[in-house]
Amino acid sequence: MGTVLVWRLSGVLWRGEAWGHGDSAVWMLPALPSLLSSEGTWGQSCLDPFPKSQPAPGSLSSSAGTWGQPCPGPFPRSLCSIGGTWEQPCLGLSPRCQPFPGILSCAGGTWGQPFPAALPRRPCSSLVSLSHRLVWGHGDSPVLSQSPRVPVPQISVGTWGQPFSALLLSPGSLPSMRSLSPRSHCPASLPDIPVPQTVRAWPCSCSPCVPDCPCPIAQCGDSPAHQGHPHCHCSLTQVGACASHTSRIHPQPPLLHVPLWDRDGIGGITSQWKWGCVGPPWPLTPFILCVPQGKVPASNILASAPSDKNLDAWRELGCRTTHCNLEVVHRSTLVFLATKPHILPGVLEEIRPAVGSHHIVVSLVAGVTIQTLQRLLPPWTKVLRIMPNLPCVVQAGAMVFSRGNNAGDEEAALLKSLLSSCGLCEEVPESYIDIHTGLSGSGVAYVYLFAEALAEGAVKMGMPGALASRIAAQTLLGAAKMLLETGEHPAKLRGDVCTPGGTTIYALHQLEKGALRATVMDAVEAATNRACDMAKD
Ligand SMILES: NC(=O)C1=CN([C@@H]2O[C@H](COP(=O)(O)OP(=O)(O)OC[C@H]3O[C@@H](n4cnc5c(N)ncnc54)[C@H](O)[C@@H]3O)[C@@H](O)[C@H]2O)C=CC1
Numbered sequence: 001m002g003t004v005l006v007w008r009l010s011g012v013l014w015r016g017e018a019w020g021h022g023d024s025a026v027w028m029l030p031a032l033p034s035l036l037s038s039e040g041t042w043g044q045s046c047l048d049p050f051p052k053s054q055p056a057p058g059s060l061s062s063s064a065g066t067w068g069q070p071c072p073g074p075f076p077r078s079l080c081s082i083g084g085t086w087e088q089p090c091l092g093l094s095p096r097c098q099p100f101p102g103i104l105s106c107a108g109g110t111w112g113q114p115f116p117a118a119l120p121r122r123p124c125s126s127l128v129s130l131s132h133r134l135v136w137g138h139g140d141s142p143v144l145s146q147s148p149r150v151p152v153p154q155i156s157v158g159t160w161g162q163p164f165s166a167l168l169l170s171p172g173s174l175p176s177m178r179s180l181s182p183r184s185h186c187p188a189s190l191p192d193i194p195v196p197q198t199v200r201a202w203p204c205s206c207s208p209c210v211p212d213c214p215c216p217i218a219q220c221g222d223s224p225a226h227q228g229h230p231h232c233h234c235s236l237t238q239v240g241a242c243a244s245h246t247s248r249i250h251p252q253p254p255l256l257h258v259p260l261w262d263r264d265g266i267g268g269i270t271s272q273w274k275w276g277c278v279g280p281p282w283p284l285t286p287f288i289l290c291v292p293q294g295k296v297p298a299s300n301i302l303a304s305a306p307s308d309k310n311l312d313a314w315r316e317l318g319c320r321t322t323h324c325n326l327e328v329v330h331r332s333t334l335v336f337l338a339t340k341p342h343i344l345p346g347v348l349e350e351i352r353p354a355v356g357s358h359h360i361v362v363s364l365v366a367g368v369t370i371q372t373l374q375r376l377l378p379p380w381t382k383v384l385r386i387m388p389n390l391p392c393v394v395q396a397g398a399m400v401f402s403r404g405n406n407a408g409d410e411e412a413a414l415l416k417s418l419l420s421s422c423g424l425c426e427e428v429p430e431s432y433i434d435i436h437t438g439l440s441g442s443g444v445a446y447v448y449l450f451a452e453a454l455a456e457g458a459v460k461m462g463m464p465g466a467l468a469s470r471i472a473a474q475t476l477l478g479a480a481k482m483l484l485e486t487g488e489h490p491a492k493l494r495g496d497v498c499t500p501g502g503t504t505i506y507a508l509h510q511l512e513k514g515a516l517r518a519t520v521m522d523a524v525e526a527a528t529n530r531a532c533d534m535a536k537d
């Protein structure tokens with residue numbers, strides 16, 4: 001339990017209860033909405049440099065002291081996160097704070113227990129929005145289970161590395177731990193999360209050490225993208241030759257030897273292939289997953305979502321479903337991410353500990369860049385980003401995709417081969433993906449609007465609505481088919497329709513007066529910009 005203390009803050013004397021652990025002693029001031037440390041705010045961006053000594057006698061939680069006891073010595077830079085326990089001095093590198101909220105005790109560790117794996121070294125996050133989740137802030141990571149050893153007096157809403165909210169809950173109002181856990185839906189039989197078991201130097205090529213290495217990323221260790229970079233061929237000997245590398249630690253991918261897939265060459269997928277889909281919209285994803293084409297048996301597809309809303313429809317197709325995202329990752333090798341964009345970071349944080357080097361993760365989430373996906377997933381993850389459109393459902397879709405650092409020709413060819421049955425599928429530079437979203441992913445909706453308007457015009461002139469809709473759709477289909485089959489520019493085909501002085505040119509005149517062309521261009525631009533902006537949200 002914390003100690004009751006009087007503390008001077010900004011010239012005002014406060015009586016508060018002090019408690020804390022990890023990088024900072026924390027002064028919990030009942031009168032204030034946040035947890036304040038003497039040199040900062042709990043959970044806010046770390047002070048840099050971090051104070052090396054405790055600010056006052058009676059402060060808490062040093063490596064040598066215990067919770068709630070005065071600190072007998074200098075404050076350590078941080079408590080242990082690699083190779084030791086929370087309440088022992090750090091044995092290795094320690095991050096100052098975790099950027100990702102909600103990671104459970106650093107991928108598998110428990111409160112007061114040794115951590116099984118290295119933690120990612122990343123800068124502290126700046127002040128960002130609150131997580132929706134309730135967490136215990138502790139040490140370098142939020143912890144979702146109550147420590148039996150440390151009677152933390154309060155829980156607050158927030159996450160490590162992020163500001164705590166004004167709300168402090170009393171112990172009596174604590175929700176049950178089960179409801180706090182993102183894994184609460186997971187079956188008890190779920191295998192252990194395969195966290196990396198070893199920590200050793202990863203072959204790397206910091207430019208000061210190995211200037212001729214083709215790896216383009218200079219800042220080894222500080223850049224997640226560097227770790228396991230496919231173009232990095234330096235040997236461990238070279239790494240060892242570099243004094244500045246000896247202290248660098250890179251996580252290794254989990255040592256899993258799961259057969260990837262049985263196939264007869266690229267694209268010859270057999271029924272062994274295991275697909276997973278986290279956050280499945282209906283009906284787009286199952287059709288992208290080739291269920292109707294029989295490329296992948298429905299029973300090999302496992303989809304997860306928190307509610308049954310969309311899952312019912314998946315089950316009707318014969319797919320398996322679960323409410324546990326981790327289960328999808330555990331049981332699949334190809335994992336599609338298809339949640340709404342704002343949900344995705346939380347989902348990545350949840351599945352991250354289970355992602356191994358055998359997984360191929362394909363995101364179809366609009367606006368979320370490969371860089372973001374790679375940052376939020378382990379450094380060895382093979383990431384691809386794809387943007388489909390709704391007509392994939394009738395095998396007349398238009399898709400583009402790009403690959404991340406670890407995805408090679410094989411993964412790209414595999415994806416293309418599988419998804420080609422849903423329509424056009426092209427690999428493009430990533431910068432085209434947002435444009436494709438504006439042109440085609442969203443573009444389908446503009447065309448539907450146009451189809452609706454065509455039909456309504458006909459209804460206004462006296463045609464029954466159902467017939468008008470069918471004719472409008474057939475008109476669009478035929479016009480699109482001619483574009484594709486003749487290869488002509490649309491302006492040429494439009495000219496072919498216009499009889500001089502006839503009906504079409506009168507209609508086109510009206511459309512030009514309504515600025516149809518400029519409006520549609522504006523629409524594509526708006527959707528593209530929105531996709532770019534979503535990446536920054
Ligand atoms: N609808 C379309 O035509 C296209 C959609 N997309 C992308 O597909 C994604 C889904 O879009 P919508 O069609 O609006 O989807 P939706 O709302 O139909 O589906 C989202 C799914 O995510 C599930 N979900 C919510 N929270 C979750 C969690 N924590 N874990 C796992 N699943 C969770 C929901 O239950 C739902 O099944 C978006 O990222 C969008 O950008 C991409 C291209 C086209």
Ligand SMILES: O=C(O)[C@@H]1CCC=N1
Nearest residue numbers: 366389437440441442
């Ligand atoms: O409206 C959206 O954000 C998604 C992306 C493309 C189509 N629908």
